Amino acid sequence: MKRIVVYTSKTGFTAKYAGWIAERLGCEAKALKDVDISSLEAYDQVIYGGWIMASTVTGYDKIKPLGLKNLIIFGVGMTMNSDSAAGTVAEHNGVSADRFFYFEGGYNPKKAGLFGRMIIKMIVGSIRKKEEKTPEDMHMIETASGADRTNKAAIEPLIKFAINS
Secondary structure: OOEEEEEEOOOOHHHHHHHHHHHHHOOEEEEHHHOOHHHHHHOOEEEEEEEEEOOEEOOHHHHHHHOOOOEEEEEEEOOOOOHHHHHHHHHHHOOOHHHEEEEEOEEOHHHHHHHHHHHHHHHHHHHHHOOOOOHHHHHHHHHOOOEEOOOHHHHHHHHHHHHHO
């Protein structure tokens, strides 16, 4: 099977997952900016990953119009991995839940850029004002100071799905 992993990464966490996935599947990983989008139709399977901002998988809007038959999507975000987080992102992006995988990345303020840092500061500020904080809230506050929460083992469900698709 001819497959490729294509990704968009701002702070390096999505690129790390893309590299791990490509290594396990024995295929190439390429940044979206380095790919001729129309060439993706030549692949039997395309795995696309992007970082998540406001439940949107970045770059997916460029892949989606191709209507690729065997497309698998993964998103990398700051929130804890949960079925509800994955379901929300899949639904927001119009992706079938069985073809979407959520991975926890982290946060690198030095690579996030001014806009990204401002958004995170606003989110954390609003969380800090809450009287009762959930475990997810505390996790976000901790991550916002800078953290790498990538986990190589987290890719295994995607690998299994890709091999069996």
